[in-house]
Amino acid sequence: MLSLSVRPEQAGGQPPSGGFRPAPQRRVTTLAWAFVAASVGVLALVAWGPAVLRAPFTLLALAGGLWALTYGMRRNAAPEQRGPWRCLLVAAWLFLVAIVLRAVVPGAAATPPGPMVLIPDAFVLPAYLIMGYGFAGMLRRRRATEDAPARVDALLVGLATAFMTWTYVIAPQLGHDGVNVLRLANSCFPVIDVVLLVLVAQLTLAGGARQPALWLLIGGSTAMFAGDFLFTLRDGQILDLSQHTVETLFVAVFLLVGASALHPSMRTLTQPQQIIAQDLSKVRTVLIALVVVVPTVITTLEPPRGVVDAAVRSVLCALLVIGVLARVVRANNSQARAEQSIRRRATHDALTDLPNRELLAETIATWGDRAVAEQLEISLLFIDLDRFKMVNDHWGHQIGDELLCAVAGRLGTQVREDDLVCRIGGDEFVIALATPSHSRYAESLAERVLGEFVRPFRLSVGEVVISASIGVAKSLGGAHALELIRDADTAMYKAKGSGRNAFAMFDTSLRDEVRDRMNLEQALRGALERDELSVHFQPIVDLGTGELEGFEALMRWRHPVLGAVSPMQFIPIAEETGLIVEAGAWLLRESANQLTRWIAERPGGARELHVSVNVSVRQLRDGALVDVVRDVLAETGLPPQALWLEITESGVMEDLNTALATLHALRELGVVLCIDDFGTGYSSLSYLNRLPVGIVKLDRSFVSEVGESGANEPIVRAVLAMTGAMNLRVVAEGVETEVQRDWLRAQGCDLAQGWYYGAAKVATDLDDWIRPPATV
Numbered sequence: 001m002l003s004l005s006v007r008p009e010q011a012g013g014q015p016p017s018g019g020f021r022p023a024p025q026r027r028v029t030t031l032a033w034a035f036v037a038a039s040v041g042v043l044a045l046v047a048w049g050p051a052v053l054r055a056p057f058t059l060l061a062l063a064g065g066l067w068a069l070t071y072g073m074r075r076n077a078a079p080e081q082r083g084p085w086r087c088l089l090v091a092a093w094l095f096l097v098a099i100v101l102r103a104v105v106p107g108a109a110a111t112p113p114g115p116m117v118l119i120p121d122a123f124v125l126p127a128y129l130i131m132g133y134g135f136a137g138m139l140r141r142r143r144a145t146e147d148a149p150a151r152v153d154a155l156l157v158g159l160a161t162a163f164m165t166w167t168y169v170i171a172p173q174l175g176h177d178g179v180n181v182l183r184l185a186n187s188c189f190p191v192i193d194v195v196l197l198v199l200v201a202q203l204t205l206a207g208g209a210r211q212p213a214l215w216l217l218i219g220g221s222t223a224m225f226a227g228d229f230l231f232t233l234r235d236g237q238i239l240d241l242s243q244h245t246v247e248t249l250f251v252a253v254f255l256l257v258g259a260s261a262l263h264p265s266m267r268t269l270t271q272p273q274q275i276i277a278q279d280l281s282k283v284r285t286v287l288i289a290l291v292v293v294v295p296t297v298i299t300t301l302e303p304p305r306g307v308v309d310a311a312v313r314s315v316l317c318a319l320l321v322i323g324v325l326a327r328v329v330r331a332n333n334s335q336a337r338a339e340q341s342i343r344r345r346a347t348h349d350a351l352t353d354l355p356n357r358e359l360l361a362e363t364i365a366t367w368g369d370r371a372v373a374e375q376l377e378i379s380l381l382f383i384d385l386d387r388f389k390m391v392n393d394h395w396g397h398q399i400g401d402e403l404l405c406a407v408a409g410r411l412g413t414q415v416r417e418d419d420l421v422c423r424i425g426g427d428e429f430v431i432a433l434a435t436p437s438h439s440r441y442a443e444s445l446a447e448r449v450l451g452e453f454v455r456p457f458r459l460s461v462g463e464v465v466i467s468a469s470i471g472v473a474k475s476l477g478g479a480h481a482l483e484l485i486r487d488a489d490t491a492m493y494k495a496k497g498s499g500r501n502a503f504a505m506f507d508t509s510l511r512d513e514v515r516d517r518m519n520l521e522q523a524l525r526g527a528l529e530r531d532e533l534s535v536h537f538q539p540i541v542d543l544g545t546g547e548l549e550g551f552e553a554l555m556r557w558r559h560p561v562l563g564a565v566s567p568m569q570f571i572p573i574a575e576e577t578g579l580i581v582e583a584g585a586w587l588l589r590e591s592a593n594q595l596t597r598w599i600a601e602r603p604g605g606a607r608e609l610h611v612s613v614n615v616s617v618r619q620l621r622d623g624a625l626v627d628v629v630r631d632v633l634a635e636t637g638l639p640p641q642a643l644w645l646e647i648t649e650s651g652v653m654e655d656l657n658t659a660l661a662t663l664h665a666l667r668e669l670g671v672v673l674c675i676d677d678f679g680t681g682y683s684s685l686s687y688l689n690r691l692p693v694g695i696v697k698l699d700r701s702f703v704s705e706v707g708e709s710g711a712n713e714p715i716v717r718a719v720l721a722m723t724g725a726m727n728l729r730v731v732a733e734g735v736e737t738e739v740q741r742d743w744l745r746a747q748g749c750d751l752a753q754g755w756y757y758g759a760a761k762v763a764t765d766l767d768d769w770i771r772p773p774a775t776v
Helices: 025-048 051-076 083-104 115-142 148-174 181-205 212-235 243-262 264-270 282-301 307-347 357-374 388-395 397-412 441-452 481-497 508-525 567-577 579-601 617-621 625-636 649-654 656-668 713-725 738-746
Strands: 376-385 420-423 428-436 457-459 462-464 468-475 503-505 533-542 548-559 563-565 610-614 643-648 672-678 695-698 729-732
Touching (some): 083 264, 148 212, 212 264, 282 307, 357 376, 357 420, 397 420, 481 503, 579 617, 610 672, 617 656, 656 672, 713 729
Parallel strands (some): 643 672
Antiparallel strands (some): 457 462
16 A cells, blocks of 8 residues: 655655745645535536536536646646646546547447547547556656555456456457447457556555545546446447436546645655555455455356357456465565564664574573583673773764674674674673583683784774673583573673773682672662761872871771771772762762861861862763762852862763763862872873863872882873973872882972871871871
């Protein structure tokens, strides 16, 4: 069935080419239905009115139909869309000439037909051909010819109609003595009607929704087919009908086709449509059933009149059977393809076309039966791309998808024919393989896969380098797919925790770690409410004067059963679960309150103190961070410059655009921003220059060897030179010896903190630092 929906650019907005602007749709629609209503009245008078009124109202109806066809074509269709409608208009004029000639030429309407009938028929024949060309043009412009099932169904309708036409119109003519050539010529018109019917049927069946203009056009075509069929039966003296009855049908043709052109939806009949080929829907199934039944019923009611009649009917029936069989076979094949497509969509990833989690589970279950019998080992490589989010954030999801497809291609080159490469999540891939027990094929494959990530991926934006973390899990058969995936996933996180770009083997101890982690997470969820969290402060001193500059606030957790829990354990959990957002806000508030009290207690110069608070990646992404800081400053009265916020390099770079917006908003509040652990991530002048920071904290891994082995001294000098040129102050973390302090002081480092000055303590243990001012 042909879709008649109008695309937005065709329904309004942009006018068609050539400057054509259709008339307002509501006004033209009203005019079209008013014309239909008037046509019903006029047609009723033509059919059943007084004889004296039939002629004038017939002329009125014919003229009205021509006017509607002409006016509607000009008002509703753009110039480039009018071709098929012009054909219908020319055909209508030719039909009108033929009607007039039948009325005025003596013998042109005689029954039985005489030679004079050929005069109007000379106009009718080209009218049919031109009309058929117009219908074909509509099919071509609407792309309805792309619907092969509709074409076959239309041909079946045509064959059934041809069977009926042969039986009731043409075959009876063969029974007359000395076949009347005029009768046979007159019988040609129903045959032409069959061809036109095929075109109209295809126009009707190919597509989706039917617009009013199509219904009106179908109505006009049906009236024409019925009129021609009855006219031929009447002329052949097969059926006793008045000429007036037949002519009424032809008048209806003019009115219906005119109304079709007058309706605004007529433009959809000559516009390209999205044609979706349909197979055996309910309507088409009923249609095909009727097509099969028609010859049977007709043959029962009207037995063949001779050998020729029987032969023609047999050929038509054979063609019908072949057509129906072809239609059913096509429908079955289409159904099979649809089921296969649905099955593939259900078991394969839409982006990479790799098997998905469902097919992976099925495959592992199948291999499990073999593994037990053949002593095979089932292995899974769980592959997760490192920092894939940065690719999406920097280049967009389209490039991210491009990278995923490239990764899928690379993985496919490293496996055997029987191995299974799957994509089970965003940037998560799995390779499943079955090998003899105790084989090291899985480990060697993991190494080869990591080697593939050394080479850059060539994408549309250029070369992109990314690494991967791999977890490997093995089973000797009988393992459930979900358990094996879970174990490989656990091993993958172990690889990520070891620094990424590596693979790790699963062992049962990892399950214990996961269990302990889950227990720790559950305990952490209520730690704040149970008042188990506390703040410890580590002094930060001025290297030049030795005076106290401020403190770094550090969160600590003491569990009633577990005791003191290392920040290295609970901070990552809080970050992953989102608990860090609430805990971080609490840390900010507690730190600001404590510094406010210290400022109030400390003698002169107290306002030079500051407190430095770590801000996690999760907090940085949280939209409420700026409001939290603003509220803390307002509640505590702490000067904004006394609050330092520490952010990590990696945290900023994971979502640079979002981070920059948040950092600038924080800087506008007046707080000081610090880059924490500088030198361990994306240390570069280009990115540092974009960040609104005032402090750089040098990571303890660089400080630990200065002044002694000298291994990192060139790096530290370079950092100090770079930050000095940018007017940034530097805090050296992890200062533990006097040698380190002296070397850093000699290089011009501004501030320092570490065990040399003191460990982090609760506020009550720092009175010596607060009163009186300390110098170190």
